Amino acid sequence: MTARMDKRFADLKAEGRPGLITYMMGGDPDFQTSLGIMKALPGAGADVIELGMPFSDPMADGPAIQLAGQRALAGGQTLAKTLDLAREFRKDDQDTPIVLMGYYNPIYNMGVETFLDQALEAGIDGLIVVDLPPEMDDELCIPALAKGVNFIRLATPTTDEKRLPTVLRNTSGFVYYVSMNGITGSALPDPSLVGAAVQRIKAHTDLPICVGFGVKTADHARAIGAAADGVVVGSAIVAQVAGSLTADGKATDHTVSAVTTLVSGLATGVRSARLAAAE
Amino acid sequence: MNQSLKPNSFRAGPDEDGRFGIYGGRFVAETLMPLILDLEAEWNKAKTDPEFQAELAHLGTHYIGRPSPLYFAERLTAELGGAKIYFKRDELNHTGSHKINNCIGQILLAKRMGKKRIIAETGAGQHGVASATVAARFGFPCVVYMGATDVERQAPNVFRMKLLGAEVKPVTSGHGTLKDAMNEALRDWVTNVEDTYYIIGTAAGPHPYPEMVREFQSVIGKEAREQMMAAEGRLPDMLVAAVGGGSNAIGLFHPFLDDEGVRIVGVEAGGKGLDGEEHCASLTAGRPGVLHGNRTYLLQDGDGQIKEGHSISAGLDYPGIGPEHSWLKDSGRVEYVPIKDDEALAAFQLLTRTEGIIPALEPSHALAEVIKRAPTMDKDQIILMNLCGRGDKDIFTVGKILGMGL
Numbered sequence: 001m002t003a004r005m006d007k008r009f010a011d012l013k014a015e016g017r018p019g020l021i022t023y024m025m026g027g028d029p030d031f032q033t034s035l036g037i038m039k040a041l042p043g044a045g046a047d048v049i050e051l052g053m054p055f056s057d058p059m060a061d062g063p064a065i066q067l068a069g070q071r072a073l074a075g076g077q078t079l080a081k082t083l084d085l086a087r088e089f090r091k092d093d094q095d096t097p098i099v100l101m102g103y104y105n106p107i108y109n110m111g112v113e114t115f116l117d118q119a120l121e122a123g124i125d126g127l128i129v130v131d132l133p134p135e136m137d138d139e140l141c142i143p144a145l146a147k148g149v150n151f152i153r154l155a156t157p158t159t160d161e162k163r164l165p166t167v168l169r170n171t172s173g174f175v176y177y178v179s180m181n182g183i184t185g186s187a188l189p190d191p192s193l194v195g196a197a198v199q200r201i202k203a204h205t206d207l208p209i210c211v212g213f214g215v216k217t218a219d220h221a222r223a224i225g226a227a228a229d230g231v232v233v234g235s236a237i238v239a240q241v242a243g244s245l246t247a248d249g250k251a252t253d254h255t256v257s258a259v260t261t262l263v264s265g266l267a268t269g270v271r272s273a274r275l276a277a278a279e
Numbered sequence: 280m281n282q283s284l285k286p287n288s289f290r291a292g293p294d295e296d297g298r299f300g301i302y303g304g305r306f307v308a309e310t311l312m313p314l315i316l317d318l319e320a321e322w323n324k325a326k327t328d329p330e331f332q333a334e335l336a337h338l339g340t341h342y343i344g345r346p347s348p349l350y351f352a353e354r355l356t357a358e359l360g361g362a363k364i365y366f367k368r369d370e371l372n373h374t375g376s377h378k379i380n381n382c383i384g385q386i387l388l389a390k391r392m393g394k395k396r397i398i399a400e401t402g403a404g405q406h407g408v409a410s411a412t413v414a415a416r417f418g419f420p421c422v423v424y425m426g427a428t429d430v431e432r433q434a435p436n437v438f439r440m441k442l443l444g445a446e447v448k449p450v451t452s453g454h455g456t457l458k459d460a461m462n463e464a465l466r467d468w469v470t471n472v473e474d475t476y477y478i479i480g481t482a483a484g485p486h487p488y489p490e491m492v493r494e495f496q497s498v499i500g501k502e503a504r505e506q507m508m509a510a511e512g513r514l515p516d517m518l519v520a521a522v523g524g525g526s527n528a529i530g531l532f533h534p535f536l537d538d539e540g541v542r543i544v545g546v547e548a549g550g551k552g553l554d555g556e557e558h559c560a561s562l563t564a565g566r567p568g569v570l571h572g573n574r575t576y577l578l579q580d581g582d583g584q585i586k587e588g589h590s591i592s593a594g595l596d597y598p599g600i601g602p603e604h605s606w607l608k609d610s611g612r613v614e615y616v617p618i619k620d621d622e623a624l625a626a627f628q629l630l631t632r633t634e635g636i637i638p639a640l641e642p643s644h645a646l647a648e649v650i651k652r653a654p655t656m657d658k659d660q661i662i663l664m665n666l667c668g669r670g671d672k673d674i675f676t677v678g679k680i681l682g683m684g685l
Contacts, residue, residue: 060310078581103569106583108568133306133308135304158310181471
């Protein structure tokens, strides 16, 4: 299974800190700008990149990521171009794991085998596909694992003890714990509840547990990071992109730096997380 | 060893994973999965529970007004000069369409499951009105998501929902039509999964919705079958119904699927014609994809992005279709054809003047197909069409197109 991901989490464990997983929407607001953002993320402190595949009907996303997807599609982004982003990124960076995140239809439309072959060749390490629960594993999860692409599952507060083994079966890379019932970009949950949930999942698996939904600031990142192996930040990052654009949605000179400034701060939070846990 | 092959049935689906052939399934976020499984378990119990069935039947009779009549359209038949035309008059139901059949069934399930709050999506507003109605009848708070474009073009239904105590939330994302309303309802559901029941209005969505909605709507076909036997002593030669998501059509069709002598025709919204982008003929012009919890025919671009449809009828303005229809198309059992806006409008006017019935724009599409077919058939042949909704809600839309100020 793609070694890059496992090595990254092993290194983080050795460093004794949680990872920072940053989500960005591929092609938002245009291909070149989002490539610039992607290339700048590792330097700003991102340990894993989640690369959003825009979809016309993002049913589990809040307004920030909905709008990011609309901007990307309006800018001509397609699944093929999102894979191109990864290819370009890989020319300079062989170490940072890339996880594609989105919805199934564009993948199904491309054809599962074609998609997986291209994803591997583009240097993709894992997939998060929101509308493919374990009941639909035959669609993409099993073929992906067979080809050596990690399939990362979402666990949620509604995933009870009885269901956890089902969710964790066929999961690899890491487990993405969605810290609340809801859509992306909602309010931060109580960190103590998150800690308990992470421990509950850890009783069932040795995989790293990364927590997302609601993390917006360095303080959030530190609080959540104290309890988890990784912290996922998404809506706050795409909101930075949105805030940097011109009135008609075009990138500006400070679009990339708006993202890196936020990510550097989040990285500081994550790096002090274990310290916070020890206090 | 001499085991005979089972008779080939078109009525056996879905399988235990909610599939009709390759269509259907459960393509939802993990947050919703436990609830979908709970719902399926509760539905499986309810459908064989005599008490549930008795309550459903009682409300059907005394609240909805079932059975709806089977009506021989004598003057229309004479006008067209061919096959005898019968209407199944589900437009006479309480709230004015077939939508209430499904809402009554689902609200009883919501009650059984101990849910505290109802959400629904709506296009034309008929399902929203039916949901708000049953929510009022059973004392649930109700939120209806409706595309902002539809809120504007279906003002009377918006007012009805508000009178009934529902909160109507206009959805501005996307193009503000039914697809976007469904996205927003799913976002609400995923946020309030613990206490909320989502009444999906058509025979689509994740399993068990397509099967469940079909079963609640099959009362249409079951009644029609008996009524036709009583009136004519035989089954009809042809069934015709409009398909948006496809719930009224599957409700009429399903009890007849294994009757080889009955031709079945589903009518899609051809909008301004299939040459351009402005139509909603997902079965005729789309291809299989995954949206809103199921695999089915969808209108989509080369990248798998879902297109916005167009129809004169807000109730047919959806780029997908219930999964069972996709399977029935591929299997060849049901023929699906498009009817354009102007053809539906002409049918709307013809029925109004020949039979004194103002139909909704949705069944006007089915009627336009009947108008094409009846003259080509013999006078002893029978067409049965589902007149699934009344046109009161559409008079403003029609008035505007005909240039009459209201």
